[in-house]
Amino acid sequence: MSPAEKRFQSGHVSSIAATHLLHDTYTSFFAPLLPLLSEKLGFTYALAGALSVVQRIPALFNPLFGIIADRILIRSGIILCPVVAVVSMSLIGLAPSIIMLAVLMLVSGITAAVYHVTAPVLMRRVSGDKVGRGMSFFMFGGELARTVGPLLVTAAVSWWGLEGIWRLIPVGLIASLLLFLNLRTIRKEDLLHFSTPAKEPLLKSFRGMTPLFSTILPIMFFRGFSKSALALFLPSYMVDHGHSLKTAAIALAVLELAAALGALGAGSLSDRIGRRKVLLGIMLISPALMYLFTLSGGIVLWLLLILMGLLFFASTPVFMAMIHDLNSDRPSLANGLFMTMNFAAGSAIAMLVGFAADHCGLLLTYKITALLGLFAIPPALCVKK
Numbered sequence: 001m002s003p004a005e006k007r008f009q010s011g012h013v014s015s016i017a018a019t020h021l022l023h024d025t026y027t028s029f030f031a032p033l034l035p036l037l038s039e040k041l042g043f044t045y046a047l048a049g050a051l052s053v054v055q056r057i058p059a060l061f062n063p064l065f066g067i068i069a070d071r072i073l074i075r076s077g078i079i080l081c082p083v084v085a086v087v088s089m090s091l092i093g094l095a096p097s098i099i100m101l102a103v104l105m106l107v108s109g110i111t112a113a114v115y116h117v118t119a120p121v122l123m124r125r126v127s128g129d130k131v132g133r134g135m136s137f138f139m140f141g142g143e144l145a146r147t148v149g150p151l152l153v154t155a156a157v158s159w160w161g162l163e164g165i166w167r168l169i170p171v172g173l174i175a176s177l178l179l180f181l182n183l184r185t186i187r188k189e190d191l192l193h194f195s196t197p198a199k200e201p202l203l204k205s206f207r208g209m210t211p212l213f214s215t216i217l218p219i220m221f222f223r224g225f226s227k228s229a230l231a232l233f234l235p236s237y238m239v240d241h242g243h244s245l246k247t248a249a250i251a252l253a254v255l256e257l258a259a260a261l262g263a264l265g266a267g268s269l270s271d272r273i274g275r276r277k278v279l280l281g282i283m284l285i286s287p288a289l290m291y292l293f294t295l296s297g298g299i300v301l302w303l304l305l306i307l308m309g310l311l312f313f314a315s316t317p318v319f320m321a322m323i324h325d326l327n328s329d330r331p332s333l334a335n336g337l338f339m340t341m342n343f344a345a346g347s348a349i350a351m352l353v354g355f356a357a358d359h360c361g362l363l364l365t366y367k368i369t370a371l372l373g374l375f376a377i378p379p380a381l382c383v384k385k
Contacts, residue, residue: 017140020115020142021144026149034236037095086168117336136264145256219376220342222375222379235252240362263314278314290369
């Protein structure tokens with residue numbers, strides 16, 4: 001790696017993180033609007049989980065998107081995805097039926113699949129030899145979006161009503177244009193690096209990635225129950241326990257703001273002390289925090305929300321740094337496989353959590369997810385130092 005390739009390009013890192021912020025701000029509208037949408041269209045927690053699955057279905061094609069992206073990495077595509085997400089998610093308040101809502105969720109899911117395969121690869125390139133730090137900035141943008149998104153859409157509902165949130169479209173389009181103009185300054189060399197025709201056989205690439213993926217998949221699965229329960233159903237949990245929709249949205253925003261800070265620090269910390277130590281710490285502490293949350297109220301509940309946010313979502317930049325540590329000549333494929341595993345596991349878990357909430361209630365469901373999180377500890381011990 002030449003001195004130029006080792007350099008951490010702060011400006012471009014910030015720009016790519018900003019596109020993540022924009023994209024995920026709009027795709028985070030569903031959870032805070034869930035109580036209103038379920039009231040308007042009349043669906044259960046299980047169907048809410050199914051709608052989340054619909055949004056994640058395109059992730060099954062991430063490896064294909066990855067193979068394509070390894071040949072052609074287009075900056076404009078990283079902006080086109082947020083544009084489509086802005087429009088589709090701003091229209092969900094107008095959806096006249098569950099089917100139309102599902103269509104809008106599917107469209108936003110396609111943009112998420114394409115974006116989350118291509119953008120991290122470009123982030124890796126402009127991060128130089130500080131990949132963990134770059135992935136932390138990338139995930140900071142995504143997690144901060146899930147703080148901004150609930151607050152933005154809740155404010156929009158209070159101003160214009162559920163069916164008036166389409167007025168947020170111009171805001172997103174203007175932001176997309178500004179970011180596109182900034183991303184055009186990225187050097188062509190940083191794009192061509194991933195477009196070299198000489199690559200190892202596809203099967204050999206898969207074999208080289210298998211040991212890592214077989215280790216992190218069970219960690220992603222078992223820690224995913226609590227993560228999904230919080231990310232998708234926290235507003236409903238808060239409303240069920242006597243809080244207003246505004247308080248529920250604030251709770252989700254607090255969780256996601258803490259998650260943004262946790263993601264920002266975790267990757268950089270793993271650069272210094274190692275990926276295994278960071279992951280193991282997260283897996284050991286998270287189940288206890290989730291269980292205590294179900295027993296708490298008042299100020300303790302808010303303190304636990306902050307602590308859970310700091311830890312529950314901090315593993316993703318560490319995983320992404322581990323993937324790019326492979327130094328594969330097919331980085332988009334590796335990233336695509338990771339995203340497929342992440343979204344596929346999350347989809348299955350979202351449905352399971354939704355069914356459990358319908359039959360057992362959210363309180364007991366949250367306790368069960370805390371216990372399931374303990375099973376992520378053994379595979380975390382198997383991560384190479």
